[in-house]
Amino acid sequence: MRLWTLALVALALLVGASCLVGVADLFGGDLDTQMVLMVSRLPRTFAALLAGAGLALAGVVVQMSVQNRLVEPGLVGTPESAMLGLLVVTLLAPGAALMVKMSVAAVAAMTGTLGFLWLARHVPRRDPVLLPLVGLIYGGIIGAAVLWMAWTADLVQYLGVWQSGEFSGVLRGRYELLWIVAVVAGLLWLAADRITMLGLGEDAARSLGLDYRQALLVGLVLVAVTVSVVVVSVGSIPFVGLVVPNVVSRWRGDNLRRNLPVVAWLGGCLVLACDILGRLIRYPYEIPAGTVFAVLGAGLFLWLLHAAPRRAHG
Amino acid sequence: MIELNAVSVEKSGAPILNDISLSFGQGGITALIGPNGAGKSTLLHAIAGLVAPTCGTVRVEGLDMARARPPERARHVALLAQDERVTARLTVRDLVGFGRWSHHHGRPRDADRRMVRDALDIFDLNPLAERRLDALSGGQRQRAFVAMAWAQETPWLLLDEPLSALDPRHARDIMDRLHALTRPGPAQRSVVIVLHDLGVAARYADRIVALKDGRLVTSGPRVLAMTGGMLSDLFGTGLALERIKGRDVVVPV
Numbered sequence: 187m188r189l190w191t192l193a194l195v196a197l198a199l200l201v202g203a204s205c206l207v208g209v210a211d212l213f214g215g216d217l218d219t220q221m222v223l224m225v226s227r228l229p230r231t232f233a234a235l236l237a238g239a240g241l242a243l244a245g246v247v248v249q250m251s252v253q254n255r256l257v258e259p260g261l262v263g264t265p266e267s268a269m270l271g272l273l274v275v276t277l278l279a280p281g282a283a284l285m286v287k288m289s290v291a292a293v294a295a296m297t298g299t300l301g302f303l304w305l306a307r308h309v310p311r312r313d314p315v316l317l318p319l320v321g322l323i324y325g326g327i328i329g330a331a332v333l334w335m336a337w338t339a340d341l342v343q344y345l346g347v348w349q350s351g352e353f354s355g356v357l358r359g360r361y362e363l364l365w366i367v368a369v370v371a372g373l374l375w376l377a378a379d380r381i382t383m384l385g386l387g388e389d390a391a392r393s394l395g396l397d398y399r400q401a402l403l404v405g406l407v408l409v410a411v412t413v414s415v416v417v418v419s420v421g422s423i424p425f426v427g428l429v430v431p432n433v434v435s436r437w438r439g440d441n442l443r444r445n446l447p448v449v450a451w452l453g454g455c456l457v458l459a460c461d462i463l464g465r466l467i468r469y470p471y472e473i474p475a476g477t478v479f480a481v482l483g484a485g486l487f488l489w490l491l492h493a494a495p496r497r498a499h500g
Numbered sequence: 501m502i503e504l505n506a507v508s509v510e511k512s513g514a515p516i517l518n519d520i521s522l523s524f525g526q527g528g529i530t531a532l533i534g535p536n537g538a539g540k541s542t543l544l545h546a547i548a549g550l551v552a553p554t555c556g557t558v559r560v561e562g563l564d565m566a567r568a569r570p571p572e573r574a575r576h577v578a579l580l581a582q583d584e585r586v587t588a589r590l591t592v593r594d595l596v597g598f599g600r601w602s603h604h605h606g607r608p609r610d611a612d613r614r615m616v617r618d619a620l621d622i623f624d625l626n627p628l629a630e631r632r633l634d635a636l637s638g639g640q641r642q643r644a645f646v647a648m649a650w651a652q653e654t655p656w657l658l659l660d661e662p663l664s665a666l667d668p669r670h671a672r673d674i675m676d677r678l679h680a681l682t683r684p685g686p687a688q689r690s691v692v693i694v695l696h697d698l699g700v701a702a703r704y705a706d707r708i709v710a711l712k713d714g715r716l717v718t719s720g721p722r723v724l725a726m727t728g729g730m731l732s733d734l735f736g737t738g739l740a741l742e743r744i745k746g747r748d749v750v751v752p753v
Binding site for chain 1: 545569574575577578579581589591594601605652
């Protein structure tokens with residue numbers, strides 16, 4: 187109970203800070219305060235919370251699916267595949283509605299992640315670091331194809347937007363797609379036991395009566411949708427899906443029925459905090475939240491590796 | 501009753517099990533023995549319905565395991581596979597709770613909670629109930645997994661080399677518990693277990709199923725089927741059964 191209170195207080199403080207911090211001075215008098223809040227600050231706050239929560243949840247699902255704690259969607263080629271889908275649809279149907287582009291991106295992300303899972307079946311399991319390395323190369327290859335395509339089609343500037351998670355462009359009317367993440371989070375909570383069982387391994391999960399393929403597929407669809415929504419609306423943020431689930435797992439174990447809300451909360455709060463920091467570090471200029479998180483996340487990740495290298499896979 | 505009718509299994513073209521027909525009723529401990537690569541593990545997975553036979557059928561209590569839906573399958577047979585690589589940091593209580601999943605699909609009822617409590621009692625896991633799996637010793641972890649399989653409340657428990665990582669004391673502890681589970685009573689279970697240690701098989705098994713190169717060598721009550729000659733043929737090295745202090749012991753000759 188006390189934990190929930192603390193969590194809510196932290197969230198409220200961050201939301202408050204996010205509403206107050208920015209170039210436009212809310213109390214300067216010559217601005218319509220309400221309009222700044224409704225059009226810019228609140229949407230930006232929601233966007234950071236939703237993107238962070240979504241990526242953290244996607245990280246848990248990927249880690250459980252391949253039974254390896256050192257992977258996240260960004261390390262298994264999911265965002266690169268989503269970008270490939272986006273590029274293709276932008277080239278073939280430049281005028282397509284955002285929802286259509288998002289759907290194509292989700293299907294591409296799904297296919298790319300399935301490709302990684304297929305690869306993962308052939309990677310020896312003994313060394314837990316091998317799988318993320320394979321994922322890094324796999325994502326790198328897809329990323330290279332994406333860059334080449336964007337280069338030849340003169341669309342490289344789009345790539346920059348999709349690759350670096352950044353919230354300064356978020357305005358009312360341009361981020362609402364991210365609420366899909368909230369829906370996905372609800373669905374994931376319904377599937378929490380199934381995802382936890384994936385983490386017990388294929389034999390154990392099937393022996394317990396789980397339809398393993400179905401659970402895996404449901405998890406992957408939700409990951410693909412989340413990552414695509416985030417890539418399309420604010421750009422991908424690396425490390426969130428890696429660091430947050432690891433911290434929560436250390437702290438509270440892995441029963442997802444209990445932990446998914448904590449994962450979502452921590453992911454949202456951390457990304458929002460990074461966004462606020464990014465607004466302050468070089469005030470009045472901004473540093474993308476993705477960049478701030480990459481620095482923070484890399485530090486946290488090194489600490490995690492150092493703290494228990496033996497336990498990296500379990 | 502487990503019934504295998506002309507079961508063959510191939511993996512990527514290579515035959516693993518070849519035309520195995522076999523049936524045995526409930527009760528007691530059935531030991532699967534044979535040299536490395538004989539197909540013991542595959543046979544166990546086929547009985548559990550986790551490996552589909554290339555041809556032939558597997559029936560457990562009349563249920564065709566290759567066609568059964570996963571939850572129904574899991575109410576007939578619980579399989580504890582070898583070397584559980586567990587990513588999930590669960591407490592022992594949560595792990596045992598997942599044994600009940602095929603009964604409640606995420607909404608535990610009183611009967612489910614009672615079963616988890618009983619499992620923790622029977623396997624003396626109460627002091628460890630809130631500990632996480634990665635904080636347990638190998639023997640404790642194995643005991644937790646056996647408790648999970650037990651909580652599945654299936655007539656059949658299948659265990660794939662559950663003793664491989666255990667020292668003699670913990671191995672004996674697990675075998676004594678399994679032996680107690682299979683004695684007649686209201687909660688009697690039947691155990692099929694892959695064993696590498698022939699001494700353990702000689703001491704605990706009520707029935708022997710011997711496999712070599714994917715074929716059935718022999719099957720029957722241990723006292724009749726397990727002989728020095730059979731073991732020597734099976735493993736290709738001289739073995740004999742001797743009686744020491746009233747117990748059968750396998751010795752090399």
